Amino acid sequence: MIGEKTMKAMIIEDYCDSPDFKCVDMEIPHKLEKNEVLVRMEAASVNPIDYKMRNGKMKMMKRLTFPAVLGRDGSGVVEKIGSSVKNFKVGDSVAGFFAKNHGTYAEYAVFEEDEIVTYPKDVMTPEEASAFPLVGCTVLEMMRKHPLVGEVLDREAESSFKTNVISEPRKDVKNLKVLVVGASGGTGQVACIIAKQFLSRYFNVKVYAVCSEKNAELVRKVGADVVIDYNKTSAKAGAHTTHSKGGLADSMKSICQVIRDEHHDDYVDLVLDCVGGYYYYNDVHQHFDCRRAENGVVYSTISAPNPNDYELTFGSLLNMGSYIATNKLRSLSSSSPSFYQIFVKKNTRDLHLLMNNIVTRENAHKNLPLLQYPLSNLKEAHLQMESQRTVGKIILNIAKRMK
Ligand SMILES: NC(=O)c1ccc[n+]([C@@H]2O[C@H](COP(=O)([O-])OP(=O)(O)OC[C@H]3O[C@@H](n4cnc5c(N)ncnc54)[C@H](OP(=O)(O)O)[C@@H]3O)[C@@H](O)[C@H]2O)c1
Known part of the structure; x- marks a missing residue:
């Protein structure tokens, strides 16, 4: 919320084989580049890339700086926009994924304008919206x-x-x-x-x-x-x-x-x-x-x-x-x-088509099973993802303020 200075975030302090996340207070990144959007996260999804980054086995591709907030996919509400942002206003419901960065396992995340789109919130819940962008x-x-x-x-x-x-x-x-x-x-x-x-x-x-x-x-x-x-x-x-x-x-x-x-x-x-x-x-x-x-x-x-x-x-x-x-x-x-x-990359047009014209058609998105966890149970969510036997998508509920 406007005026708040800190947020809860789940961090790792080093690469770790077991999902040793810590819940900490962090400063909300209110200072934005001109093309950036601050999003108050409502939900995030967990993807295999998250545990592959966590355990360090992909560090040749991208090194993390610690403490690190993982998580690529998510949905939430626009809290603040950079000076050149044209397509969003405060209060819009948006979903998207980080093409290169991480950071959706937190109450706020900063996306570039072309990494997110609005989604039809009358037919899709934030949890459903967070399940689709990356995959x-x-x-x-x-x-x-x-x-x-x-x-x-x-x-x-x-x-x-x-x-x-x-x-x-x-x-x-x-x-x-x-x-x-x-x-x-x-x-x-x-x-x-x-x-x-x-x-x-x-x-x-x-x-x-x-x-x-x-x-x-x-x-x-x-x-x-x-x-x-x-x-x-x-x-x-x-x-x-x-x-x-x-x-x-x-x-x-x-x-x-x-x-x-x-x-x-x-x-x-x-x-x-x-x-x-x-x-x-x-x-x-x-x-x-x-x-x-x-x-x-x-x-x-x-x-x-x-x-x-x-x-x-x-x-x-x-x-x-x-x-x-x-x-x-x-x-x-x-x-x-x-x-x-294939290595997925940022594509705003595909993301728009996906969220506004494909998955919501005839409520198709309702058929995808969601395994929901509170953000505080991130460890269990990661263990489930690592089992490689997950059916559907793992979702983190972020909207409820963490203790
Ligand atoms: N390159 C990219 O840009 C990109 C993007 C997204 C994902 N990925 C990668 O794609 C992979 C899949 O991601 P995901 O999110 O779909 O993972 P996931 O949800 O964990 O997929 C698990 C599913 O794989 C099935 N499975 C395991 N072994 C199988 C086999 N031998 N034959 C057929 N099915 C098998 C399991 O099916 P059953 O339980 O029915 O056996 C299980 O339901 C991951 O390695 C991920 O890192 C890459």
């Missing part, structure tokens, strides 16, 4: 790699940003078969929502989703047409992390063989891989006829070749580089999927 923009970036989808996204994001209106659904729709790997996680469920809720306005969309059986119903609810339990295929838990040069030497069918033999599709147009590893690209490469897809098969991944060993070292960077280079080289052949490694 939603990641998924849009992954989808954009498909030429036809990219065209639609660029057009509609521009239109949403300028007029808050998007095109009417088209009548003569093309087929678009999408395979979402890791469909029960935070990113995967949002990928299913966007595919079914938004892309189906412009294409005849069929969503194949890969997750464990216990989550199949949930994943259907967010838009999957066909759910494949990876534990009943050669992709069973852990197999994706094995570097298999020769092939998928296993007596079980692979994911793509199941799609081909049991569902009679011998290619998909777009793979959204939220799990990573060697298995899935190899599977698509070996078992799909990529030339059958009108624009070739497009494969977008957000994870590393060894998702469980994400520590950035010179060795792992070399490994990552060779993984990307190898798959890029394989992409040169028209019989291989085009390969894209």
Whole structure:
């Protein structure tokens, strides 16, 4: 509130394997650069990048200065604006994510103007609004790699940003078969929502989703047409992390063989891989006829070749580089999927489209399960995130003043 000088914030004082957060009083950052916006946080979401920054395994990419406030995603109310800020006024309800910085695990956070957008607070709670920015923009970036989808996204994001209106659904729709790997996680469920809720306005969309059986119903609810339990295929838990040069030497069918033999599709147009590893690209490469897809098969991944060993070292960077280079080289052949490694970046137009025209359509956002914790229980929230078995999104409630 105006006049207040201090806020509660959850800090770490050094890199830590276990989530040793401390609740402290900190000065509210009232001094703003001209393009900055001070937001009184109502909710924040927890993402895997948060614990990867906390334990120091990514410090080669970005070093923290201590004490550090983590957290990238969030929603809240504009408290103060910098002198050149045009798009917001005090009292606006906004949501967004830090593209490079951290700091949403606190009662106030400072965003650059183009890192946030207003959202429809009549249909979305602050908790719901905080669940989508980072993962939603990641998924849009992954989808954009498909030429036809990219065209639609660029057009509609521009239109949403300028007029808050998007095109009417088209009548003569093309087929678009999408395979979402890791469909029960935070990113995967949002990928299913966007595919079914938004892309189906412009294409005849069929969503194949890969997750464990216990989550199949949930994943259907967010838009999957066909759910494949990876534990009943050669992709069973852990197999994706094995570097298999020769092939998928296993007596079980692979994911793509199941799609081909049991569902009679011998290619998909777009793979959204939220799990990573060697298995899935190899599977698509070996078992799909990529030339059958009108624009070739497009494969977008957000994870590393060894998702469980994400520590950035010179060795792992070399490994990552060779993984990307190898798959890029394989992409040169028209019989291989085009390969894209995605790192989400700031995109205000996508964020606007996402929050105002995609996830709220027909209340689709209500289908995403939220696991809510008070900010003071951040430790439990991080332990849950690190289990890598979270279904939906982990949300921190910040609005209630902490003791
Ligand atoms: N590059 C970027 O810009 C970017 C952006 C966002 C996220 N990411 C990364 O993307 C990854 C996923 O993020 P998230 O937020 O979706 O994580 P999450 O919510 O923790 O996802 C967990 C899900 O992964 C599924 N899973 C685990 N192993 C699997 C396998 N072998 N096959 C299929 N599914 C499997 C689990 O499904 P079941 O429980 O059903 O087994 C679980 O529901 C993280 O590594 C994150 O760091 C990168």
